[in-house]
Amino acid sequence: MTFDASYIWPSLIAALQCLHVTLILSFVSFCVGLLLGTPVAVSRKFHATWTSYALGVLIPILKGVPLVLYVLMFNFAILKPLDALSEYYAWADGLRRMDKIYIGLVAMSVSATVMISETMRSALSSVSEGQYEACFSVGLTKWQALRRVVLPQAMVFAAPVLCNNIISLIKGSSIVFVVGIMDVLNSAKTSAQINYRFLEAYIASALVYWVICATVGRIGWFLEKRQARGVAKAGGA
Amino acid sequence: MISVKNVHKTFGKNEVLKGVDIDVKRGEVVVILGPSGSGKTTLLRCINFLEKADEGELNIGDISVHFRHATRQEILRVRRRTAMVFQSYNLFNNKNAIENVMEGLVTARKIPKGEAYETAKKELDKVGLSDKYNAWPSQLSGGQQQRVAIARAVALNPDVILFDEPTSALDPELVGEVLSVMKSVAREGITMLVVTHEMSFARDIADRVIFMDEGAIVEEGLPRDIFTRPKERRTKQFLDRILLKDEYVKDDYAI
Numbered sequence: 401m402t403f404d405a406s407y408i409w410p411s412l413i414a415a416l417q418c419l420h421v422t423l424i425l426s427f428v429s430f431c432v433g434l435l436l437g438t439p440v441a442v443s444r445k446f447h448a449t450w451t452s453y454a455l456g457v458l459i460p461i462l463k464g465v466p467l468v469l470y471v472l473m474f475n476f477a478i479l480k481p482l483d484a485l486s487e488y489y490a491w492a493d494g495l496r497r498m499d500k501i502y503i504g505l506v507a508m509s510v511s512a513t514v515m516i517s518e519t520m521r522s523a524l525s526s527v528s529e530g531q532y533e534a535c536f537s538v539g540l541t542k543w544q545a546l547r548r549v550v551l552p553q554a555m556v557f558a559a560p561v562l563c564n565n566i567i568s569l570i571k572g573s574s575i576v577f578v579v580g581i582m583d584v585l586n587s588a589k590t591s592a593q594i595n596y597r598f599l600e601a602y603i604a605s606a607l608v609y610w611v612i613c614a615t616v617g618r619i620g621w622f623l624e625k626r627q628a629r630g631v632a633k634a635g636g637a
Numbered sequence: 638m639i640s641v642k643n644v645h646k647t648f649g650k651n652e653v654l655k656g657v658d659i660d661v662k663r664g665e666v667v668v669i670l671g672p673s674g675s676g677k678t679t680l681l682r683c684i685n686f687l688e689k690a691d692e693g694e695l696n697i698g699d700i701s702v703h704f705r706h707a708t709r710q711e712i713l714r715v716r717r718r719t720a721m722v723f724q725s726y727n728l729f730n731n732k733n734a735i736e737n738v739m740e741g742l743v744t745a746r747k748i749p750k751g752e753a754y755e756t757a758k759k760e761l762d763k764v765g766l767s768d769k770y771n772a773w774p775s776q777l778s779g780g781q782q783q784r785v786a787i788a789r790a791v792a793l794n795p796d797v798i799l800f801d802e803p804t805s806a807l808d809p810e811l812v813g814e815v816l817s818v819m820k821s822v823a824r825e826g827i828t829m830l831v832v833t834h835e836m837s838f839a840r841d842i843a844d845r846v847i848f849m850d851e852g853a854i855v856e857e858g859l860p861r862d863i864f865t866r867p868k869e870r871r872t873k874q875f876l877d878r879i880l881l882k883d884e885y886v887k888d889d890y891a892i
Contacts, residue, residue: 530723530725531727533687533721533723533727534721534723534727534729535729536716537685537720537721537790538745538789538793539717539746539793540740540744541713548740548744549731549732549740553730
């Protein structure tokens with residue numbers, strides 16, 4: 401079977417019809433990751449309470465689990481109990497048939513939280529000790545120092561890495577086909593099942609991913625430039 | 638006004654402070670001299686709890702705390718009565734000059750923004766930076782950054798300003814501008830505790846000089862007494878070394 405570029409087009413259309421699934425999976429999990437990962441990083445950095453020690457054990461373990469395993473595990477862990485419950489309860493039966501995108505979202509959010517907490521931890525370490533000391537010397541509390549001075553500076557350091565994190569999540573989201581979620585890749589692949597033009601379908605979905613990632617990279621680059629103009633990373637010493 | 642008693646501090650096996658007592662009266666300018674490793678900087682950092690001393694007491698105005706048992710609230714109260722000027726300036730990098738001065742006033746002392754802005758403007762004018770309100774730290778020279786840092790400290794109207802080698806990180810030609818700002822701060826009657834290697838500042842401005850070595854005070858007195866007839870041999874050795882070097886460069890530091 402030879403390669404025929406004309407088959408790319410229908411696959412591309414099929415892929416684009418599920419574009420929103422890929423975007424929701426990657427951007428929602430990124431936002432959750434940022435929202436949960438930042439406090440995790442702060443807590444680990446300051447050894448605030450016993451939770452910091454617990455996170456110090458937990459995060460390195462979770463970091464070693466591939467995304468595809470999260471997807472498979474959550475698929476199992478969420479659906480299996482519902483299967484059992486649905487024999488007795490109607491609501492469980494309803495939940496059992498839910499859109500699997502929710503399972504994908506949970507799995508990807510956990511993975512994103514772990515990833516972004518590490519990004520933010522290294523960004524926090526990039527802010528010099530002197531900035532904290534200056535905050536304390538003018539009478540700010542630890543929280544005020546974090547909120548007013550340290551986190552805004554850490555975000556500057558984190559921005560390029562966070563941009564890479566989003567791109568990893570966009571590409572990583574393609575793995576959700578293993579539980580049958582219809583995202584860009586899965587939809588393109590399915591469209592090829594009638595004519596066996598898989599290579600064209602793969603190229604079509606690759607194009608879609610490439611355009612999304614290039615756009616995100618471009619936006620990130622633009623934001624970085626704007627930030628660099630406003631606030632310089634290292635003032636003076 | 639401010640006094641510390643019997644401060645002890647150990648880093649690991651290294652005993653850095655071995656029972657230091659200092660009394661500073663209101664409006665007094667006290668300079669602490671000493672070779673590096675003598676514990677001068679650690680002493681300053683203990684006073685506003687950037688380091689936690691192992692032993693000793695601190696009195697500032699009506700506040701009296703024990704270094705080891707100070708609660709978070711007490712530490713905050715002490716820090717809101719003191720201000721510090723750092724060797725490496727430590728301006729807030731995400732804030733411009735005037736925001737740097739306003740931050741402590743607005744966030745820590747809950748002074749309304751408008752009022753804080755006026756105070757900050759006044760203080761920046763006093764250190765000669767009336768054209769740099771909106772400059773970012775990265776756009777300022779070391780000397781200008783340190784002057785902003787001094788304005789930031791003075792704006793808080795603290796009971797005492799702690800200066801931790803404020804000119805040590807500066808290019809030699811920028812030392813003068815910072816010293817002259819410090820002199821004008823001293824003339825305003827602000828209580829200052831200064832760790833420095835600038836002998837001219839100690840000689841001309843200090844009300845009292847304290848010489849420290851190996852974590853303890855060796856001798857203290859009026860600058861002219863310390864500089865012309867030190868009682869202790871260690872003080873004399875230190876001054877001989879420093880002043881000899883100073884002779885060559887004194888003219889460059891003319892203020």
